[in-house]
Amino acid sequence: MPEITFTIILFYSFPEAMVLVLLSLSLLGIRPGFRKILLIGGIQALFDVLLFLVVGKLIAIPFGVHTVAQIAAMAMIIRRVMRFPYQDSCLAVLFGFSIYLCIETLMYPAMIFIIKDFVPSVVSPDNWWQRLPMFIMQLMITLLVAFLIYRFNIRFMSGWKRKTGNSLFLLASLMLVQSILMLWLGLQYYIDDKNHANFGIPIHFSFVLMNTAIPVITLMVIKQCMEFIRNEVETQAQLDNLRHIEELLNTMRVQRHNFTHELQVIYGLLEVQAFQEARDYLKKSVNEVAATSELVRTDNLGVTALLHTKAGLAEARSIDLHITVKTSLRQLPLEVRDVNLILGNLIDNAMEAVAQLPVPERKVEVMIGQDLRGFVVEVNNSGSPISPEVSAKIFMPGFSTKGEGRGMGLYSVQTLVHKYNGDIQAESDGNGTSFRVVIPG
Structure with a gap:
């Protein structure tokens, strides 16, 4: 032949x-x-x-x-x-x-x-x-x-x-x-x-029916698997939102208590004419107000509330959390829920990364800005660097170095970033780890 x-x-x-x-x-x-x-x-x-x-x-x-x-x-x-x-x-x-x-x-x-x-x-x-x-x-x-x-x-x-x-x-x-x-x-x-x-027709019909049914059943199974995983991600996102709300309420209670206490202290200092001490005490409070005004620049009440919550958590854990807001988020094409999910997960991961360090070395920086590509969110931490083997898997669902039942945070972040045609990159070296998110404006 x-x-x-x-x-x-x-x-x-x-x-x-x-x-x-x-x-x-x-x-x-x-x-x-x-x-x-x-x-x-x-x-x-x-x-x-x-x-x-x-x-x-x-x-x-x-x-x-x-x-x-x-x-x-x-x-x-x-x-x-x-x-x-x-x-x-x-x-x-x-x-x-x-x-x-x-x-x-x-x-x-x-x-x-x-x-x-x-x-x-x-x-x-x-x-x-x-x-x-x-x-x-x-x-x-x-x-x-x-x-x-x-x-x-x-x-x-x-x-x-x-x-x-x-x-x-x-x-x-x-x-x-x-x-x-x-x-x-x-x-x-x-x-x-x-x-x-x-x-004859019966045998032909049976063969066609069998060959049609098998791929259709397979596609149905694939669709059900995708729906199951999608529901799992959405449930995890809802649980994260509830956790953020709970943290916000606790922070508001603490702030209300602290505000009442500070007024009493200032009033007492003025009563005994300790004006210099009162001035120093007020200076500290003014610095905190200035930090609050930095958060207000987002022009987004939901994001501002989340950042306030994380600032309170960082203070309670003796973590130096520095937040810089360089742009308004009024034109950001994301729902408040999605923005908070991205920011919340990245900040939580950063604070966990530095939790075991000595107090002076616990540093987390958050920057919210804008460039030619769109809105930019950077979260840096001074924790131990991530190995290349782990870095290649950090966005995989269920992957975590912190034990079972974890590993959905960064996966959820990547899901939302890609939903809005954005990009997320992670870099890690001897100075710490940085996550950079870019969302087209």
């Missing part, structure tokens, strides 16, 4: 790659330009030529392994061309290939029922033209699916890593393996049995 040729691979791989790119990016809610689709499809087709004509001659590629290699290559190509994070592009391609393989599996019984002498097989120089009608129909159906996903704004992949971490990767891989097995079993089912053309 003659070997598969460059022309045949290019003829099938090039349009197939373009359609798969369109389908995968549709799952991200993105409609790329035709030039980028053409570029990605061309590079992917050249990779397929290399895979089958070069690697395929050196080693025998098992069924399904070539698909995994194509997925990895396409994810890398999309990342380079579209400048997406590799995780996003890889996950989108995983689901895109899974859907495409499901469509291919369902096409075999349909083509055999329509064309009685149709021979389901892989592409080869002897029968490539026999598979052409099915190939064209498969591309058309895939294009229709991509159009419907984009038309009805079905952003199945939107925000996956903020809600599920690596869990969705496992589910996507499971669905891909399932799709490959379905395709392989379908091919064996029809190729091995020479009487497949005489199966």
